[in-house]
Amino acid sequence: MNLAKLATVLAAVGVLSSAAHAQELTGTLKKIKDTGTITLGVRDSSIPFSYNVGGVRTIGYSYDVATKIVEAVKDQLKLKDLQVKEIPVTSQNRITLLQNGTIDLECGSTTNNLERQKQASFTDTIFIIGTRIMVKKDSGIKDWADLKGKNVVTTAGTTSERLLRKMNDDKQLGMNIISTKDHGQSFLTLESGRAVAFMMDDALLYGERAKAKNPADWVVVAKPQSREAYGCMVRKDDAPFKALADKTIAGMMKDGSIVAEYKKWFEQPVPPKGVNMEFPLSDDMKALIKNPNDKALD
Missing domain, CATH: 3.40.190.10 (Periplasmic binding protein-like II)
Structure with missing residues (x-):
């Protein structure tokens, strides 16, 4: 085979490989890839997990975890200009908005329990209360x-x-x-x-x-x-997206960044009043960091 033909064959293989990769995407990752947007469900007043300050921005422990997951999605899908949209959710509507596709990920103060697992999937636990x-x-x-x-x-x-x-x-x-x-x-x-x-x-x-x-x-x-156990919610039966989120959270546990986040939000002054919650890391949290998992506690 001459070089020209070889180049043509390799190019064709590359195109087919790229097409196959694109076809492999399913569920939320495909939705994000197709739209170039990921939509987060955020809370207005779940201090210090996910809450709004000044009516202009969302901050908090869980929100920081969500941001890490967004970065992982951006890297995996190679989306340099991934748009991040935020939609306020409440305890009453968060599952419905996830199920109907309005939001793609909810990291707030949502308990992972057996009843809710019938409606949504949960990432590895991010907090125990x-x-x-x-x-x-x-x-x-x-x-x-x-x-x-x-x-x-x-x-x-x-x-x-x-x-x-x-x-x-x-x-x-x-x-x-x-x-x-x-x-x-x-x-x-x-x-x-x-x-x-x-x-x-x-x-x-x-x-x-x-x-x-x-x-x-x-x-x-x-x-x-x-x-x-608090976890981030993702759509039920969306294994690829959950796996990426779990990998991100486990990485935060392993590299110590989750402890840094904990100290930032629970052992130091937090907005809006600069009050220190003085809520030290519990034995449950220490055990979780050593062994990340997505188990419900009820």
């Missing part, structure tokens, strides 16, 4: 039994809401449960005196405390009612 309550420091409330007959607020569509309602029925506490659309409104309900306690994931409670008018007025108390 316990569900507790925040109360006024001088309220006298120390544990769940002290809430009998009182107004308690939580955020609609969360695992905390489900746990609180079940506890109320099982233990016949007679609580009046108030559900609001987001964590910010839940804390406002507590701060204004319409509720005596706010039940939620402990890290989120510390986040709301950090933006209070007087953070020292509020304390997080009570024995945790559950241990829960």
